[in-house]
Amino acid sequence: MKGYRYIRRLTGYRFWLFALTLPMPFIFYATRLIFGLVLQNFFNALAEQHQMTVTAWLWIAVLPLSALLRGGISQLLARAQVLHSFSIVGLQQRNLFMHILERPGTYARAAGETISYFRDDTQACRDLLSLLRTVLGQVFFAIVAFIILLRINAEITLLVFLPFLAIIAIIQSLKERLSRYRQVSRSATANLTGAIGEIFGAVQAIQVAGAERHILAHFDGLNQKRLAFMVKDAVLTSTTNALFSNTVDVGVGFILILLAVSQSMTRLGPGDIAIFVSYLGSMGDLVLFFGTLLAQFTQTQVSIERLTSLLRQAPQSKLVEHHPLYLQGTLPEFTVDNKAELQPLETLEVKGLSYRHPESGRGISQISLRLQAGSLTVITGRIGAGKTTLLQVLLGLLPKDAGSILWNAQPVLDPASFFVPPHSAYTPQVPHLFSESLQENILLGLPADAAALSSALQAAVLDEDLAQLPQGLATAIGTRGLKLSGGQAQRTAAARMLVRPADLLVFDDLSSTLDVHTEQLLWQRLLQQPGRSYLVVSHRRSLLQRADQILVLKEGCLEACGSLEHLLATSVEMQLLWQGKLD
Known part of the structure; x- marks a missing residue:
């Protein structure tokens, strides 16, 4: 099962909840579009009248209302996303745990190592879906904002997409290295947590054998390996994030310079400048989040492969089989089959x-x-x-x-x-x-x-x-x-x-x-x-x-x-x- 099929199957679980969270980013970014239009009209009206008129006061009243609307939608979005995220993580953990219970003879990993799989790798898909929802909302915002800005000034608006193309090129060049670094860092973490579990489970044996120094040296070696791999992973991730943000910042600064030059050639109202500044920041976020989404997809592929390795001969689809999760109310009672209904040996x-x-x-x-x-x-x-x-x-x-x-x-x-x-x-x-x-x-x-x-x-x-x-x-x-x-x-x-x-x-x-x-x-x-x-x-x-x-x-x-x-x-x-x- 390919990574995108795995994620598609996962999103099908409690799809109504996923469908509920999907329009939320669109509504949120729609209010941001409205907010920018309000800013434009307010400053343009203020510049034309040269004093506070009734129209200006009306636009001032609309500003906090639009901000409150955005805040309320953010709260609804957060609550729905938390419930959906918990459901898809819980489903993977439930299926993985059930497989271990059904085939304990095939499972030979340490408890500490297993915790790393349950904790880190099952959350990778959650993070990817959360980013995907955000990016879809930002794409909607970018399309509508692009049309609005294009009507204001076509030359400046077209330059918004230059950072976007630069980010895609950077991500493609780093894709393989991101995957490799994430794989080795996760494996090093799993080895370390596995060793912790084994050490705690064999305290008496270690004391009887007088092997404390040897065990500590072994643990320190694992820790040093994990540190080296985690530093490489963190440095590469931070570097790509820095490239994302700096590329966006440079692009936005360059656009604002052109805007200032354009101001001397074409008359743009202060409201037009305000809407450019308001929209460009959000469109810059699209570039940043889109680059992060591509990196997260690569890292999610690694997590899916790690989870699949626990299944041994079982199909990967077993991890995303749909089963009920009892998140509310009372748990179902544990029952034992009636022996009278079974055929005695x-x-x-x-x-x-x-x-x-x-x-x-x-x-x-x-x-x-x-x-x-x-x-x-x-x-x-x-x-x-x-x-x-x-x-x-x-x-x-x-x-x-x-x-x-x-x-x-x-x-x-x-x-x-x-x-x-x-x-x-x-x-x-x-x-x-x-x-x-x-x-x-x-x-x-x-x-x-x-x-x-x-x-x-x-x-x-x-x-x-x-x-x-x-x-x-x-x-x-x-x-x-x-x-x-x-x-x-x-x-x-x-x-x-x-x-x-x-x-x-x-x-x-x-x-x-x-x-x-x-x-x-x-x-x-x-x-x-x-x-x-x-x-x-x-x-x-x-x-x-x-x-x-x-x-x-x-x-x-x-x-x-x-x-x-x-x-x-x-x-x-x-x-x-x-x-x-x-x-």
């Missing part, structure tokens, strides 16, 4: 599932499996075998390259929207927690059901930990669950799963940070949950012994499948894993 079948990471080329190839309701299936293998990738592709967190997924023999066409409660629930290897209370982290918007919450806490072996927390469920757990131990964080994520009705529970190495006793108690309680099926990544012996079937992965392929007893007898890879001879 009987079998889950995967055939020839494949995916390759674009950056590394690694992934999974031709994985097939069959899972029965009420069973425990464990996926195991050495580090980098593709275990987590298999789960993410199955759940739709990564887009499959090939293969099919069937739920009760029916194809699953959109795994990302299908494998959510009440069909499935998932806990990743690294739990995602928020700086809220323990209860809010578990419920995440669900209405508080004391019985369901208590059952989830008991099954996740969190009931005893509550007594150690100062405020129980109301305890704030800190950024990313910093106040919890690794095991508590994993069990909090498990409780989040269990409080929601789901047939299939998917765990990615849930018990990796648990002690032996807690791990055994956790799985004992989990496997007692009625109506649940389990798909688990693990290398723990206790869980492998409980498994109904085990999938052994090696270099992204299914090496072997079967019971533990069968695999220990037939699979060399399983034997090495069992003996602890592989990572």
Whole structure:
């Protein structure tokens, strides 16, 4: 999608609001035209009468009225533009955030870097549209003012457009450099903000490793790079703006000199001079804003490309899909689908599932499996075998390259929207927690059901930990669950799963940070949950012994499948894993 198509699609969102703001600049500049005509008539009338007449006093009365009219229109324009600008920025941010939620497995940028995209790049189109509206109003003003001034003095009026042509030539010569400087400055800012997010998220690791000096040196290096690029970007932008304004000023000064010369040759009234001065300033603004518009369009193209890079394989049009934004009134209630309307799991079948990471080329190839309701299936293998990738592709967190997924023999066409409660629930290897209370982290918007919450806490072996927390469920757990131990964080994520009705529970190495006793108690309680099926990544012996079937992965392929007893007898890879001879 070209940049202009992207912007056209964006302006179509709440078009009535955009249409409301579009005539405002025209009305504003129409009042400016009227103001200039009032000045002309006032000074000409004053010069002809040589004293204050009734006509002169009437024109004096009209002057503040026209100024007040311009001020009122400016206020209306500002309110409408703010609402429209907020809507188009919010729409892009909403769509971008929704894509990240739908495909979290494809998203690998740091949180701080992402903020730069959400904050800076989504506002580029807003700035461009705001400039476009202003320029359209100024073009209208320039055409009408040109006709009026042409009738007063054709020679002087024609010279108004010389600065305009100079600005276009300057912008075209700087277009490529503006784009390149904006790209590198935005990338440097994203790298710096990303580093800030990573540093705050790894404070303990930095302190334990004694790496403060190294981290500060790295941060300083990123900051210096950003400073250098930002200075280049700012200097070029300021230079072009200075060229715009100075070209306009020189042009206007030159025109006024000609006007003074012309005064000795042709009789121009003081009102004619006043209207020239009044209109030329606004027409000079057109030259300035038109040049800025061309530069802004180039910079907006860069922002659109940066936003598109976050989509990976999704089409660019996804960023400007029209969806409601709830800016006023109450938010819609969060609802959970009724499980009675859904078909309970009987079998889950995967055939020839494949995916390759674009950056590394690694992934999974031709994985097939069959899972029965009420069973425990464990996926195991050495580090980098593709275990987590298999789960993410199955759940739709990564887009499959090939293969099919069937739920009760029916194809699953959109795994990302299908494998959510009440069909499935998932806990990743690294739990995602928020700086809220323990209860809010578990419920995440669900209405508080004391019985369901208590059952989830008991099954996740969190009931005893509550007594150690100062405020129980109301305890704030800190950024990313910093106040919890690794095991508590994993069990909090498990409780989040269990409080929601789901047939299939998917765990990615849930018990990796648990002690032996807690791990055994956790799985004992989990496997007692009625109506649940389990798909688990693990290398723990206790869980492998409980498994109904085990999938052994090696270099992204299914090496072997079967019971533990069968695999220990037939699979060399399983034997090495069992003996602890592989990572």
